[in-house]
Amino acid sequence: MIYREYGSTGKKISAVGFGGMRFEKPQDIDASAEMLVYALENGINYFDTATFYFKGKSEMIFGHALPELKKSGKDFYLSTKSMAKSPDELRLDLEKSLERMKTDFIDFYHVWCVLSPDDYAHRKAAGVIDEFKKLKEEGLVGNITISTHMKGSEIRRLLETEEYDGITLGYSAINFPFREEGLRAAAAKNMGVVIMNPLGGGAIADNPDEFSFIKMHKKQSIVDAALHFLLSDKSITTALVGFGNKSHIDDAVSAVNSFEPYTDAEVAALKLRIQDDFQSMCTTCGYCDVCPEKIPVWAFMESYNHLMMNSKYEAAERLKWHWGLKMDELDRCTSCGRCEDACTQHLPILERFELLKKNSAG
Ligand code: SF4
Ligand code: SF4
Known part of the structure; x- marks a missing residue:
């Protein structure tokens, strides 16, 4: 496993993280919790969930796994999120997360799913962002982070004034132009950068033939190639993979273990190829943001x-x-x-x- 510094927090995070949103059998809490233990045994130490994943069941699975994770004696980090629109709602969300996850401390607590600058401004005006800071001062959470689906330029502008330990954003071989500016802005501030949807929301893994050109080295699977493309970017701390079963963990761990960085020239050529080969595909570059009716x-x-x-x-x-x-x-x-x-x-x-x-x- 490769470990990377998470921004300036002093924590070292595995280059793939455990995404708790894709359990194949969330109703089987023992088997699902066992997956977290298996992941830790295989070097994964960043475990990410959220209040709504499987209506709270994902956090409960994390809580169920916690005693075994602690027994291992290894370092690991818990991440969860709140979309609260008021300070009271945030307190309640955290209380419920702590209860479900059977812990009294969250390492990375996310201002979750910021969709637009307006959305952020509303949460800030309502006092939610200040309340996050209080939670940190009170020792209930270790690091305050933000998860967003905004465009790269919007992320950059937000980070000009707002301070976070890290950011979680959707980024992959098929949408990188949309957020690259935000990723660079976060890296310039020495923030941790966590990638969600590294497989393009399933599009890359489900269409290995169409995306075969992202493979640069012999014997790479399509999952290897998608992850190698991301890990070649030193600004990226970890790529979160939503694990359904143990074989998905094996695939991701094997992708990291076989990682050979793409050279800058390979990455540049690949980026061009992605844009050229996908003429009929939206690259989410955002240049169509000109609608008088404000349609995104x-x-x-x-x-x-x-x-x-x-x-x-x-x-x-x-x-x-x-x-x-x-x-x-x-x-x-x-x-x-x-x-x-x-x-x-x-x-x-x-x-x-x-x-x-x-x-x-x-
Ligand atoms: S529709 Fe066109 S301009 Fe708009 S994001 Fe997609 S590729 Fe870019
Ligand atoms: S009104 Fe319709 S056609 Fe005109 S810019 Fe907006 S989305 Fe495009």
């Missing part, structure tokens, strides 16, 4: 990628859970065409809106 076009188009790639992830689910949007936002579209004119990939955006609507109507 890139979010709909990124969700369309999942439809196009036949990903297991439904486009409507992607919209709802990743972007916090509903399909009926598209009802505001006047077909003015400004987004299509601005699109770097010259994509038929309006046509794709229709296909998305048709698909979500079943």
Whole structure:
């Protein structure tokens, strides 16, 4: 296993982390908890969950695993999150997380799922961010971190004024242009950088043939290649993989153990290739952010990628859970065409809106 410094916290985190959102059998709490123990035995020491994963069951699985994890004597770190919109709600969320996880301390506590600068401003104005700081002062949480789906430029602007120990963001071989600016801004502040959705929300792993070109070395699997691409970026502390079963842990650990960094030239060539080869795919570059009706076009188009790639992830689910949007936002579209004119990939955006609507109507 490779370990990397998490920003300036002094903690060393495994280069792949345990994502607690994909348990195949969350109802089997013993077997699911055993997966955490297995992961720690195999060198993974960062365990990430959230209040809503499996309606709280994921945190309960973590709590169930905790005695065994402690028995190992190894260092490990717990991460969870709150989307609270008020200080009282935040206290309640933390209380419940601590109870479910059977602990009195969370190492990394996230301001969860910040979708836009407005969303952040509302939470801040309501006193939520100050309350996070109080939780740290009171010794209930170790590090305050932020998890966001904002664009790279929005993340950069937020980090100009806000202080966090680390950031968790979605980043992969198929969406890196969208957030790279934010990732660089976080790294410049020496923050820990945790990658969620390293496999593009399932799109990469589900479509190994389409993405085979991201393999640079012999014997790489598609999962190896997706992780090697990310780990070649020294700004990235860890990539969170949502583990369904023990074989997923084996795959991720083996990917780290066989890691040979891509050279800068390989990464640059790969990035170009990704953009060139995916002419018909939205790269989430965000240049279509010109809509007079304030429709977040890139979010709909990124969700369309999942439809196009036949990903297991439904486009409507992607919209709802990743972007916090509903399909009926598209009802505001006047077909003015400004987004299509601005699109770097010259994509038929309006046509794709229709296909998305048709698909979500079943
Ligand atoms: S075509 Fe629709 S989505 Fe695109 S800019 Fe015009 S109103 Fe916005
Ligand atoms: S629709 Fe076009 S401009 Fe908009 S994010 Fe996707 S590729 Fe970029």
